[in-house]
Amino acid sequence: MGEKAIKTAEELLKKAFKDDIEKSSLPVNQIKPLAPIAHPPKIICLGLNYRDHAAEQNARIPDEPIIFLKPHTTIIGPYENIIKPKLVKELDYEAELAIVIGLKGKNIPVSEARKHVFGYTILNDVSARDIQFKDKQWTRGKSFDTFAPIGPCITTENQLRDTSNLRIRTWVDGELRQDSTTRNMVFNVYEV
Template sequence: MKIARVRLKENSMETYGLVSEDGQKIITKEQIHEETGIPVPPRIKEFLFGGWLEEVKKVGKDLEFKLPLSKVELLAPLPNPPKIICLAFNYYDHARDAGLTPSEEPVIFLKPRTALNSPLGDVISPSYVKRLDYEAELAVVMGSRVKKIAEEDSLNAVFGYMIFHDVSARDIQFRDKQFTRGKSIDTFAPCGPWITTKDEIPDPQNLRITTKVNGETRQNSSSSKMVIPIRKIISSLSNLITMEPGDIISTGTPAGVAMSMKEPRYLKHDDVVEISIEGLGTIQNRILFD
């Protein structure tokens, strides 16, 4: 199933719901309650991790998707994730282009939830940033609280997957010689367009990942090129950090980012970045400098 958090355009009411298989329509929680009588909770996090989705799945085939997605504004699927953990240089081709040897353990940094942005939201960069870069990433949404979980069991703790755009101010990053500040600016984490449950993604290590800037393909790779696979990422992190329902783990970006080009082509005002991941949909963000 695909679960989205949205705002209705007709009255600006924020809600959530299930997206149809073709990604064209949605049934909101209010409509789910009306059709099924299931008293779904008011907040998406309770719905996702409190067992309510399983209740709705029992009648899923009978749900009628009436509301076109054009009638809603898609929001970041999780407004208040406990943690946003991002991996650096977790693709062989990206590490190679940067002249680095990939680590056998996750190299991580954290993004604040205030960086979250909607899947179609504008990225607002400070005007003093001169080297703004894009990074298409496959994000894992955790579904269980786990600590020191074995690698062979770790995917059982996953709730689902979504697209994550790790926008990066390279000039700040290179000046600081670490990642956090240059990647934590408000709006620098568009994600979505919804959360796709893991049962719809049988092999997250074989998904096509593409990025286009103004229609030109910049990244064209696959999650199969990850250095550390998702199952090991979760297991390794859980040995140090308690993973909680709603945690987002963004698993790194493949080759093709601007900073690795012989003549870097960083993002400019009014550029449009479109990221697609097989089975997860597409997000699109316009770049604006304040």
């Protein structure tokens, strides 16, 4: 990924529009969006990284990032069904800004972090709260298959220059249940 991938994608889009696109297009209602990235090598998540979420959980704001991983088997498309395991009694959700890394690196200074970001998408961090609280850690309760609906698209880094105040909302059956912005992040996109 990175600049070369973005350039290639732009060239392919230009070619598609130049060619007879009507012969190869479908109405939007006939398309089923898939996850924009299906098998990432790692899904690294941060717990309690929004001040308002920490407050509603009556949790202390962390001094350092609380990191947990999700396996790639948690990823599904944005309109696919989440499968609730039989042993799970309390299912929960959190809309999250997902950062898609395009360039590997370690110990990257905050000032250089943007160069490593390919783009951004939305991820629903689904949790089995009863399992999570029983285990007193987060891995099992957040790692069941289908527990990370993602997408439907990736906005590339060059399209979104300012990530400091992105609005993230969740509706369940038409009811607004989550409404926050990245301004409430404890550790911002580039500090992570």
